Amino acid sequence: MSTTRIPYENLPPAALAAIEATTGPIASTEATSEGWNSAVAAKLHTATGTYFVKALPSDHRRVWTQQREADVAPYVRFLAPALTAHTVTSGWHILIFEALPGHHADYRPGSADLPKVADLIRRIGELPAPPIELRDATQRLAAYVTHDDDLQHFAGNTLLHTDWNPSNLIIGDDTRIVDWGWATRGAPWLDTAYWTIWLIAAGHTPASAEQHAAQIPSWQTTSTAGLNAFAAANTRLWTEISGDRPDPWTKHIMTAAQDWYEFRLRQSTDA
Structure with a gap:
């Protein structure tokens, strides 16, 4: 809110x-x-x-x-x-x-901003969590997993931004991200997974969004089980945020999270 x-x-x-x-x-x-x-x-x-x-x-x-x-x-x-x-x-x-010059990121398919954002996610994923008070990814997602064992997939000591709303990205001579209020400690692939939901919300299919995510090295450090657990947890999270009468913006992100989760379930079934 x-x-x-x-x-x-x-x-x-x-x-x-x-x-x-x-x-x-x-x-x-x-x-x-x-x-x-x-x-x-x-x-x-x-x-x-x-x-x-x-x-x-x-x-x-x-x-x-x-x-x-x-x-x-x-x-x-x-x-x-x-x-x-x-x-x-x-x-x-x-x-x-x-105040930085530039424009907010365009996540739509074919956007020239996508490689720049992917590179920024890669750079952040190389940073260890600093010695300051941070929320932990396992703590933030604990209420939304099906099984407590799912939380092991989210554990790690990498600094995460976690809010990849394109309005937080400034594309100029360099690519920067603002609004670090929800900085978190966790597994290095999590920022890429958060970005995946926003890509789907911007018009990508879940398969296309995952193809962009796969270009980021940290994506390869997770597992099918980890991705499925994360997609499920974020579907529950956005459903909770939306409540009984979601505004159009929140409903749009909730739908993107649900679409990704259903895609992950189909992938797992087909495998």
């Missing part, structure tokens, strides 16, 4: 002053459509450059996601926008990032 948005200018004066201490005087602001887990999400245009600011009330139940982003930032240089400042003031938790 998204967080209620407020305009950047509605932050307390002390919070605005703290931000300008980093950015310098702000010439104009631009509300963004991304970052719906934040109460404030805006681009700040200054004489020296452009910044992206995210803010949540310090007592918000999801403020830990912003703290996680701040903690992860030093370990994902060259994979994510640089964190310029992190401050807590006047009851607000504030992150200021460099």
Whole structure:
């Protein structure tokens, strides 16, 4: 569920002053459509450059996601926008990032962005989990597996992003991924599997999505049982998120997860 948005200018004066201490005087602001887990999400245009600011009330139940982003930032240089400042003031938790030029990723079949995203997933998959507090993939998926033994497939010590919504990808001179609030520790192939669901949602068949996934080396480290367990768990997860009256966007992702799971079941039966 998204967080209620407020305009950047509605932050307390002390919070605005703290931000300008980093950015310098702000010439104009631009509300963004991304970052719906934040109460404030805006681009700040200054004489020296452009910044992206995210803010949540310090007592918000999801403020830990912003703290996680701040903690992860030093370990994902060259994979994510640089964190310029992190401050807590006047009851607000504030992150200021460099604003990167580029466009959000296009996952549709035939898109020139697909190899760039695959390369980014490969690069992230080579990173060990940093020595910070992270959620564990086995913990996050525990409520959605059929058998507890399925969780062994998700265990590992690789840093995972886990949210491959194309709006989190910025394609420019390089490919970067934002919004590390759900960074997780787990098996190296899991980010590729999360991406597979988004590929199906973008119009790929499950078979085509898996062909793209298979180009990423970590995909080869899993097993049929692991993929089946993951597909089943995410079908249950998105069904839970959707509830009885899902909005069109959530229903679309839920359907993609279900399509992949049914494909995996057919593959296993045919084998």
